[in-house]
Amino acid sequence: MLKEFSYKQFGKVEFSKLTLQEKSLSSIEDHIKILFIPKKATIQVDFQEFKLDMDTLLFINPKVVLKPCETVAGQLIHFNRDFYCIQIHDQEVACDGILYNNVFEIPFIALNESQSKDVQKIIHDIQTEMEDEDASTEEMLRTLLKFLILKSIRIWKKQHQLADISQDADVQFLRNFSKLVEQHYKTHHRVADYAELLFVTPKNLSKKIGLISKSSPNEIIKDRIILESKRLLVHTTMTVKEIAYSLNYEDDAYFNRFFTKHTGLSPVSFRSQF
Incomplete structure:
Protein backbone atom coordinates (compact mmCIF):
# COMPACT_ATOMS: atom_id res chain seq x y z
CA MET A 1 0.00 0.00 0.00
CA LEU A 2 1.44 3.36 -1.04
CA LYS A 3 0.21 6.89 -0.35
CA GLU A 4 1.45 9.80 -2.46
CA PHE A 5 1.11 13.45 -1.48
CA SER A 6 2.61 15.43 -4.35
CA TYR A 7 6.30 14.36 -4.25
CA LYS A 8 5.92 12.81 -0.82
CA GLN A 9 5.62 9.03 -0.61
CA PHE A 10 4.72 6.80 2.33
CA GLY A 11 3.97 3.10 2.19
CA LYS A 12 3.67 -0.18 4.08
CA VAL A 13 4.17 -3.71 2.77
CA GLU A 14 4.27 -7.17 4.27
CA PHE A 15 7.87 -8.30 4.58
CA SER A 16 8.35 -12.03 4.12
CA LYS A 17 10.34 -14.38 1.95
CA LEU A 18 7.19 -15.44 0.08
CA THR A 19 5.88 -11.91 -0.48
CA LEU A 20 9.17 -10.60 -1.81
CA GLN A 21 9.54 -13.51 -4.21
CA GLU A 22 6.47 -12.04 -5.89
CA LYS A 23 7.37 -8.35 -5.51
CA SER A 24 10.84 -6.80 -5.49
CA LEU A 25 11.96 -4.06 -3.14
CA SER A 26 13.79 -2.36 -6.02
CA SER A 27 10.99 0.16 -6.55
CA ILE A 28 11.54 1.55 -3.04
CA GLU A 29 15.29 1.03 -2.72
CA ASP A 30 15.83 4.80 -2.34
CA HIS A 31 13.28 5.01 0.51
CA ILE A 32 14.08 5.18 4.21
CA LYS A 33 12.63 2.15 6.02
CA ILE A 34 11.48 0.81 9.38
CA LEU A 35 11.10 -2.95 9.61
CA PHE A 36 9.21 -4.88 12.28
CA ILE A 37 10.44 -8.49 12.33
CA PRO A 38 8.65 -11.18 14.38
CA LYS A 39 10.73 -13.44 16.59
CA LYS A 40 12.29 -16.61 15.17
CA ALA A 41 12.86 -14.90 11.82
CA THR A 42 16.07 -15.05 9.83
CA ILE A 43 17.16 -12.01 7.86
CA GLN A 44 20.23 -10.99 5.86
CA VAL A 45 21.43 -7.40 6.28
CA ASP A 46 24.43 -6.16 4.29
CA PHE A 47 25.63 -9.73 3.60
CA GLN A 48 25.35 -10.86 7.25
CA GLU A 49 22.68 -13.34 8.34
CA PHE A 50 20.87 -12.89 11.66
CA LYS A 51 18.50 -15.20 13.55
CA LEU A 52 16.24 -13.16 15.81
CA ASP A 53 15.03 -14.61 19.11
CA MET A 54 12.73 -11.66 19.93
CA ASP A 55 10.39 -9.34 18.05
CA THR A 56 12.71 -6.71 16.61
CA LEU A 57 12.76 -3.32 14.92
CA LEU A 58 15.35 -2.47 12.29
CA PHE A 59 16.02 1.01 10.91
CA ILE A 60 17.28 1.00 7.34
CA ASN A 61 18.74 3.78 5.25
CA PRO A 62 18.52 3.56 1.44
CA LYS A 63 21.97 2.02 1.00
CA VAL A 64 21.39 -1.08 3.11
CA VAL A 65 21.07 -4.42 1.28
CA LEU A 66 18.17 -6.39 2.77
CA LYS A 67 16.94 -9.96 2.27
CA PRO A 68 14.23 -11.91 4.21
CA CYS A 69 15.75 -15.39 4.44
CA GLU A 70 13.19 -17.01 6.75
CA THR A 71 10.77 -14.25 7.72
CA VAL A 72 6.98 -14.47 7.96
CA ALA A 73 4.56 -11.59 8.66
CA GLY A 74 7.17 -8.87 8.94
CA GLN A 75 5.96 -5.29 8.39
CA LEU A 76 7.96 -2.80 6.34
CA ILE A 77 7.19 0.92 6.55
CA HIS A 78 8.93 3.02 3.91
CA PHE A 79 8.99 6.70 2.99
CA ASN A 80 11.03 9.17 0.98
CA ARG A 81 12.85 12.22 2.30
CA ASP A 82 10.19 14.53 0.92
CA PHE A 83 7.65 12.91 3.23
CA TYR A 84 9.80 13.07 6.34
CA CYS A 85 12.34 15.82 5.85
CA ILE A 86 15.55 16.13 7.84
CA GLN A 87 15.45 19.91 7.98
CA ILE A 88 12.07 20.23 9.69
CA HIS A 89 12.54 17.65 12.42
CA ASP A 90 14.57 17.52 15.62
CA GLN A 91 18.02 16.03 15.16
CA GLU A 92 17.22 12.96 17.23
CA VAL A 93 14.18 11.91 15.20
CA ALA A 94 15.48 12.98 11.80
CA CYS A 95 16.34 10.70 8.91
CA ASP A 96 20.01 11.19 9.79
CA GLY A 97 19.46 10.45 13.48
CA ILE A 98 21.33 7.82 15.48
CA LEU A 99 19.01 5.00 14.38
CA TYR A 100 19.76 5.56 10.70
CA ASN A 101 23.35 6.78 10.71
CA ASN A 102 24.66 4.13 13.07
CA VAL A 103 28.20 3.03 12.22
CA PHE A 104 28.62 1.27 15.56
CA GLU A 105 26.24 -1.62 14.91
CA ILE A 106 23.39 -2.77 12.72
CA PRO A 107 20.56 -0.87 14.46
CA PHE A 108 18.41 -3.77 15.65
CA ILE A 109 16.16 -2.98 18.60
CA ALA A 110 15.00 -6.11 20.41
CA LEU A 111 11.52 -5.67 21.90
CA ASN A 112 10.13 -7.25 25.03
CA GLU A 113 6.47 -8.29 25.04
CA SER A 114 5.14 -4.93 26.23
CA GLN A 115 7.31 -2.91 23.83
CA SER A 116 6.32 -5.16 20.94
CA LYS A 117 2.62 -4.63 21.67
CA ASP A 118 3.13 -0.86 21.70
CA VAL A 119 5.00 -0.94 18.39
CA GLN A 120 2.45 -3.22 16.74
CA LYS A 121 -0.33 -0.88 17.91
CA ILE A 122 1.37 2.06 16.14
CA ILE A 123 1.83 -0.03 12.99
CA HIS A 124 -1.85 -1.04 13.13
CA ASP A 125 -2.84 2.63 13.48
CA ILE A 126 -0.68 3.44 10.44
CA GLN A 127 -2.43 0.71 8.46
CA THR A 128 -5.86 2.02 9.50
CA GLU A 129 -4.92 5.58 8.58
CA MET A 130 -3.67 4.49 5.17
CA GLU A 131 -6.99 2.85 4.43
CA ASP A 132 -8.81 6.14 5.06
CA GLU A 133 -9.07 9.07 2.68
CA ASP A 134 -9.05 12.28 4.67
CA ALA A 135 -7.56 15.75 4.40
CA SER A 136 -5.52 15.10 7.54
CA THR A 137 -4.16 11.67 6.47
CA GLU A 138 -0.72 12.94 5.48
CA GLU A 139 -0.10 14.77 8.75
CA MET A 140 -1.53 11.90 10.81
CA LEU A 141 0.83 9.43 9.11
CA ARG A 142 3.77 11.75 9.73
CA THR A 143 2.78 12.08 13.40
CA LEU A 144 2.52 8.31 13.82
CA LEU A 145 5.89 7.86 12.11
CA LYS A 146 7.54 10.36 14.43
CA PHE A 147 5.89 8.67 17.43
CA LEU A 148 7.32 5.31 16.34
CA ILE A 149 10.83 6.75 15.92
CA LEU A 150 10.67 8.55 19.29
CA LYS A 151 9.53 5.41 21.11
CA SER A 152 12.30 3.42 19.42
CA ILE A 153 14.97 5.95 20.40
CA ARG A 154 13.85 5.71 24.04
CA ILE A 155 14.19 1.93 23.94
CA TRP A 156 17.59 2.17 22.19
CA LYS A 157 18.90 4.61 24.82
CA LYS A 158 17.77 2.37 27.69
CA GLN A 159 19.34 -0.68 26.10
CA HIS A 160 22.63 1.19 25.72
CA GLN A 161 22.40 2.75 29.20
CA LEU A 162 22.23 6.25 27.73
CA ALA A 163 18.73 7.20 28.86
CA ASP A 164 19.74 9.65 31.58
CA ILE A 165 19.20 13.31 30.64
Whole structure:
Protein backbone atom coordinates (compact mmCIF):
# COMPACT_ATOMS: atom_id res chain seq x y z
CA MET A 1 0.00 0.00 0.00
CA LEU A 2 1.44 3.36 -1.04
CA LYS A 3 0.21 6.89 -0.35
CA GLU A 4 1.45 9.80 -2.46
CA PHE A 5 1.11 13.45 -1.48
CA SER A 6 2.61 15.43 -4.35
CA TYR A 7 6.30 14.36 -4.25
CA LYS A 8 5.92 12.81 -0.82
CA GLN A 9 5.62 9.03 -0.61
CA PHE A 10 4.72 6.80 2.33
CA GLY A 11 3.97 3.10 2.19
CA LYS A 12 3.67 -0.18 4.08
CA VAL A 13 4.17 -3.71 2.77
CA GLU A 14 4.27 -7.17 4.27
CA PHE A 15 7.87 -8.30 4.58
CA SER A 16 8.35 -12.03 4.12
CA LYS A 17 10.34 -14.38 1.95
CA LEU A 18 7.19 -15.44 0.08
CA THR A 19 5.88 -11.91 -0.48
CA LEU A 20 9.17 -10.60 -1.81
CA GLN A 21 9.54 -13.51 -4.21
CA GLU A 22 6.47 -12.04 -5.89
CA LYS A 23 7.37 -8.35 -5.51
CA SER A 24 10.84 -6.80 -5.49
CA LEU A 25 11.96 -4.06 -3.14
CA SER A 26 13.79 -2.36 -6.02
CA SER A 27 10.99 0.16 -6.55
CA ILE A 28 11.54 1.55 -3.04
CA GLU A 29 15.29 1.03 -2.72
CA ASP A 30 15.83 4.80 -2.34
CA HIS A 31 13.28 5.01 0.51
CA ILE A 32 14.08 5.18 4.21
CA LYS A 33 12.63 2.15 6.02
CA ILE A 34 11.48 0.81 9.38
CA LEU A 35 11.10 -2.95 9.61
CA PHE A 36 9.21 -4.88 12.28
CA ILE A 37 10.44 -8.49 12.33
CA PRO A 38 8.65 -11.18 14.38
CA LYS A 39 10.73 -13.44 16.59
CA LYS A 40 12.29 -16.61 15.17
CA ALA A 41 12.86 -14.90 11.82
CA THR A 42 16.07 -15.05 9.83
CA ILE A 43 17.16 -12.01 7.86
CA GLN A 44 20.23 -10.99 5.86
CA VAL A 45 21.43 -7.40 6.28
CA ASP A 46 24.43 -6.16 4.29
CA PHE A 47 25.63 -9.73 3.60
CA GLN A 48 25.35 -10.86 7.25
CA GLU A 49 22.68 -13.34 8.34
CA PHE A 50 20.87 -12.89 11.66
CA LYS A 51 18.50 -15.20 13.55
CA LEU A 52 16.24 -13.16 15.81
CA ASP A 53 15.03 -14.61 19.11
CA MET A 54 12.73 -11.66 19.93
CA ASP A 55 10.39 -9.34 18.05
CA THR A 56 12.71 -6.71 16.61
CA LEU A 57 12.76 -3.32 14.92
CA LEU A 58 15.35 -2.47 12.29
CA PHE A 59 16.02 1.01 10.91
CA ILE A 60 17.28 1.00 7.34
CA ASN A 61 18.74 3.78 5.25
CA PRO A 62 18.52 3.56 1.44
CA LYS A 63 21.97 2.02 1.00
CA VAL A 64 21.39 -1.08 3.11
CA VAL A 65 21.07 -4.42 1.28
CA LEU A 66 18.17 -6.39 2.77
CA LYS A 67 16.94 -9.96 2.27
CA PRO A 68 14.23 -11.91 4.21
CA CYS A 69 15.75 -15.39 4.44
CA GLU A 70 13.19 -17.01 6.75
CA THR A 71 10.77 -14.25 7.72
CA VAL A 72 6.98 -14.47 7.96
CA ALA A 73 4.56 -11.59 8.66
CA GLY A 74 7.17 -8.87 8.94
CA GLN A 75 5.96 -5.29 8.39
CA LEU A 76 7.96 -2.80 6.34
CA ILE A 77 7.19 0.92 6.55
CA HIS A 78 8.93 3.02 3.91
CA PHE A 79 8.99 6.70 2.99
CA ASN A 80 11.03 9.17 0.98
CA ARG A 81 12.85 12.22 2.30
CA ASP A 82 10.19 14.53 0.92
CA PHE A 83 7.65 12.91 3.23
CA TYR A 84 9.80 13.07 6.34
CA CYS A 85 12.34 15.82 5.85
CA ILE A 86 15.55 16.13 7.84
CA GLN A 87 15.45 19.91 7.98
CA ILE A 88 12.07 20.23 9.69
CA HIS A 89 12.54 17.65 12.42
CA ASP A 90 14.57 17.52 15.62
CA GLN A 91 18.02 16.03 15.16
CA GLU A 92 17.22 12.96 17.23
CA VAL A 93 14.18 11.91 15.20
CA ALA A 94 15.48 12.98 11.80
CA CYS A 95 16.34 10.70 8.91
CA ASP A 96 20.01 11.19 9.79
CA GLY A 97 19.46 10.45 13.48
CA ILE A 98 21.33 7.82 15.48
CA LEU A 99 19.01 5.00 14.38
CA TYR A 100 19.76 5.56 10.70
CA ASN A 101 23.35 6.78 10.71
CA ASN A 102 24.66 4.13 13.07
CA VAL A 103 28.20 3.03 12.22
CA PHE A 104 28.62 1.27 15.56
CA GLU A 105 26.24 -1.62 14.91
CA ILE A 106 23.39 -2.77 12.72
CA PRO A 107 20.56 -0.87 14.46
CA PHE A 108 18.41 -3.77 15.65
CA ILE A 109 16.16 -2.98 18.60
CA ALA A 110 15.00 -6.11 20.41
CA LEU A 111 11.52 -5.67 21.90
CA ASN A 112 10.13 -7.25 25.03
CA GLU A 113 6.47 -8.29 25.04
CA SER A 114 5.14 -4.93 26.23
CA GLN A 115 7.31 -2.91 23.83
CA SER A 116 6.32 -5.16 20.94
CA LYS A 117 2.62 -4.63 21.67
CA ASP A 118 3.13 -0.86 21.70
CA VAL A 119 5.00 -0.94 18.39
CA GLN A 120 2.45 -3.22 16.74
CA LYS A 121 -0.33 -0.88 17.91
CA ILE A 122 1.37 2.06 16.14
CA ILE A 123 1.83 -0.03 12.99
CA HIS A 124 -1.85 -1.04 13.13
CA ASP A 125 -2.84 2.63 13.48
CA ILE A 126 -0.68 3.44 10.44
CA GLN A 127 -2.43 0.71 8.46
CA THR A 128 -5.86 2.02 9.50
CA GLU A 129 -4.92 5.58 8.58
CA MET A 130 -3.67 4.49 5.17
CA GLU A 131 -6.99 2.85 4.43
CA ASP A 132 -8.81 6.14 5.06
CA GLU A 133 -9.07 9.07 2.68
CA ASP A 134 -9.05 12.28 4.67
CA ALA A 135 -7.56 15.75 4.40
CA SER A 136 -5.52 15.10 7.54
CA THR A 137 -4.16 11.67 6.47
CA GLU A 138 -0.72 12.94 5.48
CA GLU A 139 -0.10 14.77 8.75
CA MET A 140 -1.53 11.90 10.81
CA LEU A 141 0.83 9.43 9.11
CA ARG A 142 3.77 11.75 9.73
CA THR A 143 2.78 12.08 13.40
CA LEU A 144 2.52 8.31 13.82
CA LEU A 145 5.89 7.86 12.11
CA LYS A 146 7.54 10.36 14.43
CA PHE A 147 5.89 8.67 17.43
CA LEU A 148 7.32 5.31 16.34
CA ILE A 149 10.83 6.75 15.92
CA LEU A 150 10.67 8.55 19.29
CA LYS A 151 9.53 5.41 21.11
CA SER A 152 12.30 3.42 19.42
CA ILE A 153 14.97 5.95 20.40
CA ARG A 154 13.85 5.71 24.04
CA ILE A 155 14.19 1.93 23.94
CA TRP A 156 17.59 2.17 22.19
CA LYS A 157 18.90 4.61 24.82
CA LYS A 158 17.77 2.37 27.69
CA GLN A 159 19.34 -0.68 26.10
CA HIS A 160 22.63 1.19 25.72
CA GLN A 161 22.40 2.75 29.20
CA LEU A 162 22.23 6.25 27.73
CA ALA A 163 18.73 7.20 28.86
CA ASP A 164 19.74 9.65 31.58
CA ILE A 165 19.20 13.31 30.64
CA SER A 166 22.77 14.06 31.73
CA GLN A 167 23.97 11.74 28.94
CA ASP A 168 22.25 13.64 26.13
CA ALA A 169 25.56 15.28 25.23
CA ASP A 170 27.16 11.84 24.87
CA VAL A 171 24.34 10.66 22.61
CA GLN A 172 24.74 13.77 20.47
CA PHE A 173 28.51 13.23 20.27
CA LEU A 174 28.04 9.62 19.15
CA ARG A 175 25.51 10.76 16.55
CA ASN A 176 27.92 13.39 15.24
CA PHE A 177 30.77 10.88 14.97
CA SER A 178 28.51 8.42 13.17
CA LYS A 179 27.32 11.12 10.78
CA LEU A 180 30.89 12.27 10.06
CA VAL A 181 32.01 8.72 9.27
CA GLU A 182 29.10 8.37 6.84
CA GLN A 183 30.06 11.64 5.18
CA HIS A 184 33.82 11.21 5.01
CA TYR A 185 34.81 7.52 5.12
CA LYS A 186 35.85 7.63 1.45
CA THR A 187 38.41 10.36 2.06
CA HIS A 188 39.17 10.33 5.80
CA HIS A 189 40.71 7.04 6.90
CA ARG A 190 42.49 8.08 10.11
CA VAL A 191 41.06 8.43 13.63
CA ALA A 192 42.92 11.74 13.96
CA ASP A 193 40.87 13.16 11.06
CA TYR A 194 37.61 12.62 12.95
CA ALA A 195 39.03 13.73 16.30
CA GLU A 196 39.99 17.01 14.65
CA LEU A 197 36.52 17.45 13.17
CA LEU A 198 34.98 16.84 16.60
CA PHE A 199 37.50 19.07 18.45
CA VAL A 200 38.72 16.29 20.73
CA THR A 201 41.91 14.26 21.05
CA PRO A 202 42.06 10.76 19.48
CA LYS A 203 42.29 9.34 23.03
CA ASN A 204 39.14 11.19 24.14
CA LEU A 205 37.35 10.07 20.98
CA SER A 206 38.16 6.42 21.77
CA LYS A 207 36.89 6.86 25.32
CA LYS A 208 33.56 8.30 24.17
CA ILE A 209 33.07 5.61 21.51
CA GLY A 210 33.67 3.03 24.24
CA LEU A 211 30.31 4.06 25.77
CA ILE A 212 28.49 2.20 23.03
CA SER A 213 30.90 0.03 21.10
CA LYS A 214 33.52 -2.62 21.81
CA SER A 215 35.15 -1.63 18.53
CA SER A 216 37.73 1.13 18.41
CA PRO A 217 37.19 4.23 16.22
CA ASN A 218 39.81 2.86 13.82
CA GLU A 219 37.93 -0.45 13.50
CA ILE A 220 34.62 1.39 12.95
CA ILE A 221 36.10 3.50 10.15
CA LYS A 222 37.70 0.49 8.47
CA ASP A 223 34.48 -1.55 8.81
CA ARG A 224 32.54 1.21 7.04
CA ILE A 225 35.05 1.21 4.17
CA ILE A 226 34.82 -2.58 3.88
CA LEU A 227 31.01 -2.46 3.87
CA GLU A 228 30.99 0.03 1.01
CA SER A 229 33.51 -2.11 -0.85
CA LYS A 230 31.18 -5.12 -0.53
CA ARG A 231 28.19 -3.14 -1.76
CA LEU A 232 30.10 -1.87 -4.80
CA LEU A 233 31.47 -5.32 -5.59
CA VAL A 234 28.04 -6.95 -5.52
CA HIS A 235 25.81 -4.22 -6.91
CA THR A 236 27.96 -2.51 -9.53
CA THR A 237 30.16 -3.54 -12.44
CA MET A 238 33.06 -1.39 -11.22
CA THR A 239 36.47 -3.04 -11.37
CA VAL A 240 38.42 -3.62 -8.17
CA LYS A 241 40.81 -0.86 -9.24
CA GLU A 242 37.89 1.56 -9.77
CA ILE A 243 36.43 0.66 -6.36
CA ALA A 244 39.81 1.17 -4.69
CA TYR A 245 40.18 4.57 -6.34
CA SER A 246 36.62 5.61 -5.36
CA LEU A 247 37.56 4.88 -1.73
CA ASN A 248 40.76 6.94 -1.97
CA TYR A 249 43.17 4.01 -2.32
CA GLU A 250 45.50 4.82 -5.19
CA ASP A 251 47.31 1.48 -4.86
CA ASP A 252 44.79 -1.23 -5.76
CA ALA A 253 47.24 -3.93 -4.61
CA TYR A 254 47.18 -2.40 -1.13
CA PHE A 255 43.37 -2.26 -1.27
CA ASN A 256 43.28 -5.95 -2.23
CA ARG A 257 45.40 -6.85 0.81
CA PHE A 258 43.31 -4.60 3.05
CA PHE A 259 40.02 -6.18 1.90
CA THR A 260 41.36 -9.75 2.11
CA LYS A 261 42.73 -9.18 5.62
CA HIS A 262 39.35 -7.94 6.90
CA THR A 263 37.03 -10.39 5.13
CA GLY A 264 39.09 -13.54 4.53
CA LEU A 265 38.27 -13.29 0.81
CA SER A 266 39.82 -11.36 -2.03
CA PRO A 267 37.54 -8.77 -3.68
CA VAL A 268 37.17 -11.01 -6.75
CA SER A 269 36.28 -14.05 -4.62
CA PHE A 270 33.75 -12.04 -2.61
CA ARG A 271 32.08 -10.82 -5.80
CA SER A 272 31.86 -14.38 -7.13
CA GLN A 273 30.40 -15.69 -3.85
CA PHE A 274 27.58 -13.15 -3.71
